Amino acid sequence: xxxxxxxxxxxxxxxxxxxxxxxxxxxxxxxxxxxxxxxxxxxxxxxxxxxxxxxxxxxxxxxxxxxxxxxxxxxxxxxxxxxxxxxxxxxxxxxxxxxxxxxxxxxxxxxxxxxxxxxxxxxxxxxxxxxxxxxxxxxxxxxxxxxxxxxxxxxxxxxxxxxxxxxxxxxxxxxxxxxxxxxxxxxxxxxxxxxxxxxxxxxxxxxxxxxxxxxxxxxxxxxxxxxxxxxxxxxxxxxxxxxxxxxxxxxxxxx
Amino acid sequence: xxxxxxxxxxxxxxxxxxxxxxxxxxxxxxxxxxxxxxxxxxxxxxxxxxxxxxxxxxxxxxxxxxxxxxxxxxxxxxxxxxxxxxxxxxxxxxxxxxxxxxxxxxxxxxxxxxxxxxxxxxxxxxxxxxxxxxxxxxxxxxxxxxxxxxxxxxxxxxxxxxxxxxxxxxxxxxxxxxxxxxxxxxxxxxxxxxxxxxxxxxxxxxxxxxxxxxxxxxxxxxxxxxxxxxxxxxxxxxxxxxxxxxxxxxxxxxx
Numbered sequence: 001x002x003x004x005x006x007x008x009x010x011x012x013x014x015x016x017x018x019x020x021x022x023x024x025x026x027x028x029x030x031x032x033x034x035x036x037x038x039x040x041x042x043x044x045x046x047x048x049x050x051x052x053x054x055x056x057x058x059x060x061x062x063x064x065x066x067x068x069x070x071x072x073x074x075x076x077x078x079x080x081x082x083x084x085x086x087x088x089x090x091x092x093x094x095x096x097x098x099x100x101x102x103x104x105x106x107x108x109x110x111x112x113x114x115x116x117x118x119x120x121x122x123x124x125x126x127x128x129x130x131x132x133x134x135x136x137x138x139x140x141x142x143x144x145x146x147x148x149x150x151x152x153x154x155x156x157x158x159x160x161x162x163x164x165x166x167x168x169x170x171x172x173x174x175x176x177x178x179x180x181x182x183x184x185x186x187x188x189x190x191x192x193x194x195x196x197x198x199x200x201x202x203x204x205x206x207x208x209x210x211x212x213x214x215x216x217x218x219x220x221x222x223x224x225x226x227x228x229x230x231x232x233x234x235x236x237x238x239x240x241x242x243x244x245x246x247x248x249x250x251x252x253x254x255x
Numbered sequence: 256x257x258x259x260x261x262x263x264x265x266x267x268x269x270x271x272x273x274x275x276x277x278x279x280x281x282x283x284x285x286x287x288x289x290x291x292x293x294x295x296x297x298x299x300x301x302x303x304x305x306x307x308x309x310x311x312x313x314x315x316x317x318x319x320x321x322x323x324x325x326x327x328x329x330x331x332x333x334x335x336x337x338x339x340x341x342x343x344x345x346x347x348x349x350x351x352x353x354x355x356x357x358x359x360x361x362x363x364x365x366x367x368x369x370x371x372x373x374x375x376x377x378x379x380x381x382x383x384x385x386x387x388x389x390x391x392x393x394x395x396x397x398x399x400x401x402x403x404x405x406x407x408x409x410x411x412x413x414x415x416x417x418x419x420x421x422x423x424x425x426x427x428x429x430x431x432x433x434x435x436x437x438x439x440x441x442x443x444x445x446x447x448x449x450x451x452x453x454x455x456x457x458x459x460x461x462x463x464x465x466x467x468x469x470x471x472x473x474x475x476x477x478x479x480x481x482x483x484x485x486x487x488x489x490x491x492x493x494x495x496x497x498x499x500x501x502x503x504x505x506x507x508x509x510x
Contacts, residue, residue, distance in 0.1 A: 093382075111378035124366075134410070
């Protein structure tokens with residue numbers, strides 16, 4: 001098969017966080033496939049390049065469409081927010097490969113990494129992911145709430161810093177409240193909680209609070225929530241929001 | 256204070272994965288501070304820009320030096336591998352701020368995110384981080400082995416995909432073996448294990464194996480190890496290494 005498919009991570013929003021490798025993959029494509037607002041982020045039009053904008057809800061159909069184009073010989077770039085491998089399009093493409101035409105396994109399929117939301121959110125606040133950490137999506141479109149609770153419980157028991165993707169949506173307004181309620185049964189009330197909205201954009205906003213006081217209604221689909229580990233600390237500053245970081249060293253461990 | 260400090264993530268190695276925002280921060284600096292091999296990666300010299308190369312072992316001293324330069328009015332960029340907030344320089348800088356001159360809290364300190372190793376490693380293999388995942392550093396320079404075991408146990412119990420940073424070094428050849436031994440008491444022997452060496456470079460190499468057969472001696476400081484969750488799957492291909500991915504959906508959950 002002569003076609004190819006690359007799944008490209010656009011990063012968190014600003015075109016300044018799109019890697020040169022990702023931009024080159026986009027420019028080299030004959031066909032761009034992606035959710036409309038992601039395609040709209042790509043500034044330079046390449047002459048003759050086709051754009052296939054789709055609805056965000058149909059990731060698996062979008063993946064099949066992209067694979068079919070590649071199988072016809074097109075050079076396809078599937079664009080994805082953040083990093084394509086983190087709660088984004090890469091897994092959908094491989095699901096479609098596994099369940100689809102056996103010839104699709106002969107295609108040249110590459111993944112171009114990108115800046116995922118938790119890295120951009122952490123950078124806005126300081127260095128909250130400085131220790132061991134985990135990433136959990138609160139969306140239960142694709143997994144049961146039971147599994148999400150099991151993961152949150154394990155993450156809290158292991159004292160990981162926890163990054164919550166998809167903390168809330170109009171269809172799921174109560175899940176972040178449930179997650180906080182569960183975490184409060186394991187973690188201390190003064191555990192640091194960060195709400196980072198629109199990280200890496202001019203409208204970025206960081207709220208620093210505690211698990212006891214965290215208001216789940218402050219999160220929307222543009223928010224990444226980070227819950228600190230026991231070691232996560234604030235550095236107070238005069239007239240400014242404190243920096244938040246997780247030290248590399250445990251108390252009592254030599255550096 | 257008129258000086259500034261930005262902690263810049265260089266990504267996993269290739270200059271093609273350095274974001275334009277990170278490159279701009281590097282170019283705008285009067286002083287670059289970093290581990291020598293990281294500074295060597297930066298191709299374009301800006302006329303009059305000073306480079307302060309240091310040994311990798313002294314992160315906290317490097318951080319203090321950078322802060323002192325910024326306090327003198329310099330525009331300092333601290334360069335870090337991968338993403339500066341993930342097992343890298345950002346936490347060291349904030350540690351130095353907290354323990355240092357109170358005036359340092361008035362400095363303009365920013366973090367520029369980068370592609371962290373696990374994203375590049377995952378992209379080489381397919382989409383193994385497609386579900387909930389966690390990142391654990393096996394280095395016990397800064398935390399106790401007990402804490403590392405507690406985190407590994409929690410990650411396995413919660414059925415996270417696990418990315419192991421710093422899996423081995425000359426000073427610590429046995430820790431990955433100990434980690435695998437612990438994980439074998441919780442996870443099934445057929446759990447997928449990936450060794451990804453020098454991801455995102457021309458010498459990138461991916462080995463796909465199982466937890467039962469994983470040989471810890473195959474890891475070095477250039478290796479990222481990923482251990483799959485129960486759902487992590489292989490897609491066999493004729494004459495080529497299988498793709499590895501973790502589906503977004505749990506078995507039995509509708510998409």
